Amino acid sequence: MRVFFRVALKRSAVLACGAVLACVAGATTPKAAPSVTQVKPALPPIKLAMVEGLSGPFANTGEAVYRNLLWAVERVNQRGGVKLPGGARELVLGRHDSKGQTEEALSAFRAALDEGASFVLQGNSSAVAAALIEAVNKHNDREPERRVLFLNYSAVDPALTNERCSFWHFRFDAHADMRMSALMQVIKSDKATQRVYLMGQDYSFGQAVSREARRQLTVQRPDVQIVGDELHPVGRVKDFLPYAAKIKASGAQAVITGNWGNDLTLLVKAAREVGFDGKFYTFYGNALGAPAAIGQSGVGRVVAVADWLPNVQTKPSADFYKSFRQRFPQPADDYVHMRMQLMVEALVQALEKAGTVEAAPVARALESVSLTKFGQKGFMRAADHQFQQALVVGQMDHQGEPGVAFDVEGSSYGFRVIKSLSPDAAQMPTSCQMQRY
Structure with missing residues (x-):
């Protein structure tokens, strides 16, 4: 289309x-022969x-x-x-x-x-x-x-x-490495998590998330054991129950995933159905049906990184979000x-x-x-x-709890900001060798 x-x-x-032509609304115009030069084309x-x-x-x-x-x-x-x-x-x-x-x-x-x-x-x-x-x-x-x-x-x-x-x-x-670095600022302080499962979509982005998660865990949390690292076809899996069952059976206490869209929503629904009660460290767990799919079991356990969240505690941010909802x-x-x-x-x-x-x-x-x-x-x-730009990490909670003025998609769940990084702090080196014009 x-x-x-x-x-x-x-x-x-x-x-x-x-x-470019100034007019006065409602003004009367003297009768004159029409002229094609009076109005310039848009x-x-x-x-x-x-x-x-x-x-x-x-x-x-x-x-x-x-x-x-x-x-x-x-x-x-x-x-x-x-x-x-x-x-x-x-x-x-x-x-x-x-x-x-x-x-x-x-x-x-x-x-x-x-x-x-x-x-x-x-x-x-x-x-x-x-x-x-x-x-x-x-x-x-x-x-x-x-x-x-x-x-x-x-x-x-x-x-x-x-x-x-x-x-x-x-x-x-x-980019994915920047987002992972922001998430890792929270993971490295989560000492209760000792076993993680890496789950992603099988294409360049999902592969990059898995690769960077391994690298940064080695640096930031060398005590954490990776008990699973799995990639699945993008947009083609309709039943994530087998994947969710493997996650639960692995003994993982947390899942790190870059999944987005229905691949994320279906994954978290399946995890809830099999009774997985661990954390989800996500790139996109803050919307597109994920909070409603996770429900009550996600409170305090679903973490998402973003360039911005509705509950960023500034008036310009709140006004911006309200105007979008209008x-x-x-x-x-x-x-x-x-x-x-x-x-x-x-x-x-x-x-x-x-x-x-x-x-x-x-x-x-x-x-x-x-x-x-x-x-x-x-x-x-x-x-x-x-x-x-700045990056923020949010944790899922009930709307109305401290720091959660706005929910997501009418779910009654929103994300409280628990970590903020300035644009300078979020930067990472580049290997770009650009041909310029």
Whole structure:
């Protein structure tokens, strides 16, 4: 499915007046012969193409992404759009269904190019992201007059900003090693946990999580025994009971997992059914059905790392979350990503600094972006195009308990922040050797 949705600019004047002609609402106009020179044509919009799984096993995740990006685009347009020489231009957001498959994503990418997209947005799969990086590199070399940028909001395989780094790719989520390092700050103080089970999805991201968990446990908790290390097919397992039974039989006291979407929800449901009462140290256990699936048994035992959580204790953060819930009032729609809002704001800042939508100047401007929004600070590291931002670790509890003002998806469970890392503290070295343009 390839449809561009146009989010109209809010203007105090009559909309038909155009972006650069001042009009007074309700004013009378003397009769005169019509003239085609009286109203300038609207400037063309800046097209953003979201390439994401909107059908298949991870459709709920793709739709959650779309709501977040739509909200970010709406807010930019409501304040007048992107200010460029010649006038303001609005953003439009296109939906391109990859069905969660690499080949479908590449086909969607080509369709987005045909429709004139200047920026490609994707994140739910590091395997897809890696393929898109290569496709963008080849396209930009082949057609320098039609170059595009790839903005990545969730694909967190560390390789994407290390050995596979690209001048045309910018990542706005903390990569897997950064997230694992934040989780490990909590695990190293959890002395009651002596046996852990590593569970993940069998592709580059899941493999990276498992590899980094082993490495960091060796450094931070050499006393911990890894009693299982298992990878499963992505998005194809319907019954996780056999996996959950193995976890329980292993004697594990905690599971470390990077699972996301239905692969996480089904795993935690199965663990509850077999009576596993250990902890879950997760990358994404704070939403998309996981808290409701875990239920009461997760209180005090489910831990999640994120760039931001609704219960971050600042007024700008609380106001931000409340405004999202007003825009999308259904409880199931409240999987809100701060990083996606910052990504769109960073793009707007870079566009206005560059004064053009051409990819190379915008990329150079994006390399130096630094912003504070909704109480969250972040900056782009030019060396590898990895966005640096605060990370938080939260622990599941009942809404209404100290530090849990907001629940997740109407579940009555929320996440209390138990560890915070500043952008500087969350940074990790990079091995990127980038070809610059």
